[in-house]
Amino acid sequence: MNKIGLPTCLNNPIFRQLYFAQTISLFGDALTWLGLALLAFELAGKSAPVALAGALTLRVTAFTLLSPLAGSIADRFDRKPILMVTHLGRMLLVCLLPFVQSIWQIYALVLGLNILNAFFAPTYQATIPLVTGDADYRQAIALSGTTYQILGVFGPGIAGVLALFIGARDLFFWDGLSFIIAAILIGTLPGSLRSDVAEPGNRSVGQIWADIQAGTSRLWTDAPIRYGLMMQLVASIAGAQILVNTVSYVQGTLHQTGVQYGWVMMGFGLGATGGAMAIGIYPQYRSKILTILSGGMLITASLIGANYVGLVPLIFLWSIGGFGQSLINLSLQTLIADRTPTNMQGRVYGAHFAWSHLWWAGAYPLAGWLGTTFPDRTFVYGSSIGLALLVVVHLFLSPDRFTHTHLEFSHVHTHDHDLQHHHEHLIEVEIESSHQHPHVHSQLSHSHSYTDISHQHLISHHH
Template identity: 80%
Template sequence: MLKIGFPISLKNPIFRQLYLAQTVSLFGDALTWLGLALLAFELAGKSAPVVLAGALTLRVTAFTLLSPVAGVLADKCDRQPILMFTHLGRMVLVCLLPFVQSIWQIYTLVLGLNILNAFFAPTYQATIPLVTGETDYRQAIALSGTTYQILGVFGPGLAGVLALLIGARELFFWDGVSFLIAAILIGTLPGNLRSDVTAAPQRRVGSIGSDILAGTARLWADAPIRYGLMLQLVASIAGAQILVNTVGYVQGTLHRTAVEYGWVMMGFGLGATLGTMAIGIFPQYRSKIITLLAGGIAINAALLGANYVGLAPLILLWAIAGCGQSLINLSLQTLIADRTPTNMQGRVYGAHFAWSHLWWAGAYPLAGWLGTTFPDRTFWYGSCIGLAVLAIVHLCLAPDRFSHTHPEFSHAHAHEGDRQHHHEHATDVETEDRSLHQHPHVHPQVSHSHSYTDISHQH
């Protein structure tokens, strides 16, 4: 069973400083996105769901198009400059948000912010296993995820109070300071943050396309990861409803203030924190599949009656939804780390970041349309759509339901191409002796059904 040994992870000085940088920037980031919701409501009134949906669609579009490129660069380059300069760039852009006077300016700055974030996020995710090693990376991922959720709890509540005291626009300056501090922390990390593959001579830029395809192929070829990725589609349908339409429901339908809106989103963050902590109780492979399914059910079921409740029940429902989203996201993140070689994790995390945000690119416009077309039933319709997609995904893709071939494994042997054992070398196999090497290999004829109670197959 996985033990959440957070102090063990923090004994690593590089991870400790990297984690501190993440914590500082996330603290300000929580203020920024709540401030953006309030700014959209200030400028657009009842049309705020459309504005938020548009801004968030730009966000995920940038992630979808650029994250695979970021993943390739993370495998090829020193990650420290990437992490540092993306923080400095975002510092400049968020400090411009207080001066926004029109909707198009929101869209422009949000697009710029998330172009930079598209390079930061997958690079950071791939760096955690790199700096912690095989023994501690699960603990480090859990700690990083828990911190993200805890700040999601306190950030919106604090932002609501600050917005009441100093105004929504001033919140953006807090985030600018946080990005500056985080950039300094990352810039002063000892050594560099290169994966093993970057120690080799750099390949030409033209190989970026093939590297992106390699990361995507590995992501979709693994049945458990593929199932988790599709469960993220389910979570995005419900999650977009929460992020886009909650501010309109709380301030428009319930006639509450920004403080109460902060409380509701605090409930979502609290539930997400509890879900993140629960991941440590379910370390085995089969439990992760069950956890993914439970998360998909929880986040969509929580929305069923949300249009018909007051403030306190809404906070409880959003806590359940937040728990469900964390069960899906963190389970999939640890599955990728478990089942992907270190020298490919940048490409796979980049591909995962792109595909998971592609789901949100469709979910945000759907949420905006439901919020303006059916303002009294938007959460109900969103939940019904999400549950229908969940049923289809589970019936078609649940790994325990079907036969499978063993995942590829690496072995070394001498050979000559003959009729009994013939295969071609992949383009990324680097070896001086073409007759003796280590490479991935799959036995296509080994196919049978059994329960995934152990992810380690011995050959």
């Protein structure tokens, strides 16, 4: 993606068709979530932050409870029917949203939509490395993330304009159509989307529970992934403020319309697109830990003065926040792919999807409470909480100062053995003798610390 032209991962016909299916359904999603915010404001008025926070809390609750199960199933079954069924089921439910007349109906439909989405999202994430292979999966992840953000830029703006002509409720039918088209594209993929570990005899309830535990354990015992996951908690505090309270601030405090609300959210999406593009352009030579830290600082700092600005400065601040959120999310997604064997990625992505959305399950009610209790200072308080948490996470959980990757190369190490360091060789080597042997790195990730001059080989280490 650092050259003009199509990304090389699109030369893969299976990924290309899968990517186009994702793009079409995401375009409809961009319309749907803006329509949902406008519908909540229509039905709840000044209580819209609480209503929207409730709907979004149900969303992340479904993700938290069901995503680990989805990750285990994705590792052991053909992923194509999972992706198809989740698209068609969401099509049916989203087409019911134009007919709702009360908040509880929104809650019921949002819960159903996101039960299905809890099975779709980790399955899709784990399928990217499966179909692209080691050469292209980082670029494919970045491309998918960039597309998600680009549609986040244009979708809300288009939805705001369409809402003026056709009404917010009819926006949901567009999403229903997008799900049908996406399901057709996935259904016509050649062959299956089955991981190598998906074999008969590994489908018992006990094995699935063991898979869920294995995915969660790997997520929390890997220091860089654990750090990124906790930084997503920081980002969720600020991100929930943006998603829950922006509509009331723009339409209530600034006395603007749904069109202007679409512009503000377009600014958030534009910044997120910039962050995703930065990750895609520099996938091999960036410090992932510093990138994640920078993202957390940007999204939390962007909220500090948001309660005291007009429409244009708010768009600028939200673009900074969106940039920071992308830096965290995509860096962590590539870290998981870098540090997890292919046959475990469904389980780890499922566990990650659950835990990262558990953060939002707490952040959304907090944002709703701040929005109704402190409507004039909600963004200031949200930023303060996020910044305090960021400092704690970085001081106590930062695994190192620099993490970078590089392409395969070979070199020779001089190696000294003592009584505490010994391993087997093809020929006998005496203890406390110095010797050399060749060393091959393949897409390695090296971690360097200010206080520890050793380096750790994380992916493959061949003597």
